[in-house]
Amino acid sequence: MSRTNKIKSGTAPFYSFALAWVISSFIFPPYRVWGLLATAGVSAVTALIVYTVSSRKSRKAPVQSAPRVVKNTVAEAKPETKSYGPQVDPILEEGRKALAEMGRLYSAIGNPEVKEKINEIMRITDKITQDAIDDPSDIPQIKKFLNYYLPTTIKLLNAYDRMSDQGISGENLDKSMKNITDMLDEAISAFQKRLDSLFANQALDIETDIKVMNTMLAREGLAGEKDFEVQEQKGQTL
Numbered sequence: 001m002s003r004t005n006k007i008k009s010g011t012a013p014f015y016s017f018a019l020a021w022v023i024s025s026f027i028f029p030p031y032r033v034w035g036l037l038a039t040a041g042v043s044a045v046t047a048l049i050v051y052t053v054s055s056r057k058s059r060k061a062p063v064q065s066a067p068r069v070v071k072n073t074v075a076e077a078k079p080e081t082k083s084y085g086p087q088v089d090p091i092l093e094e095g096r097k098a099l100a101e102m103g104r105l106y107s108a109i110g111n112p113e114v115k116e117k118i119n120e121i122m123r124i125t126d127k128i129t130q131d132a133i134d135d136p137s138d139i140p141q142i143k144k145f146l147n148y149y150l151p152t153t154i155k156l157l158n159a160y161d162r163m164s165d166q167g168i169s170g171e172n173l174d175k176s177m178k179n180i181t182d183m184l185d186e187a188i189s190a191f192q193k194r195l196d197s198l199f200a201n202q203a204l205d206i207e208t209d210i211k212v213m214n215t216m217l218a219r220e221g222l223a224g225e226k227d228f229e230v231q232e233q234k235g236q237t238l
Contacts, residue, residue, distance in 0.1 A: 095128075149191070
């Protein structure tokens with residue numbers, strides 16, 4: 001309860017007593033002893049009733065408190081990244097950093113041809129880093145890609161970005177930018193070969209599984225040539 005409400009509830013009986021006294025003085029003769037006593041009694045009873053009612057209301061009145069500030073834990077919570085182990089996680093983190101930097105360069109560089117090459121490099125880089133999850137045995141090759149080939153490519157792209165910001169044309173600038181553009185084609189070709197080499201183990205496993213399957217089918221008489229011979233014999237009997 002506020003201080004103002006407390007003052008009002010405390011003075012209400014006094015005002016009710018005075019008002020009852022004035023009204024009673026018109027009913028009972030104040031110059032008579034019995035009339036004076038009757039006026040005082042009515043006023044006192046009225047004041048008591050008003051005091052009792054106001055006290056009950058003050059006890060029932062809800063106490064207003066300052067609003068509680070609740071932190072937005074959902075907004076502040078950092079997104080959790082799934083862990084794939086101490087060997088794979090650093091590979092994925094390094095790949096994310098490289099992709100973020102190439103994404104910045106993609107937005108900064110205005111040459112459509114160069115932007116297209118950056119986009120292709122980003123696509124291959126993502127596939128190479130994700131291969132660490134599928135086949136951890138490829139991690140040594142992926143590390144070599146992330147520690148040398150990719151950083152050198154990003155370094156050259158940053159140089160291209162700085163030179164393109166100069167806003168001027170010159171023999172040295174034009175030559176350097178042309179060399180970088182040509183180098184990107186070589187990088188894309190090399191990265192594609194690196195990605196293909198990462199699937200060598202999987203290709204070997206697939207080839208082995210196919211050979212085993214063909215052997216089992218031939219042993220059970222379910223291979224393609226056997227099926228063809230059976231169908232041909234059935235055709236002759238018909």
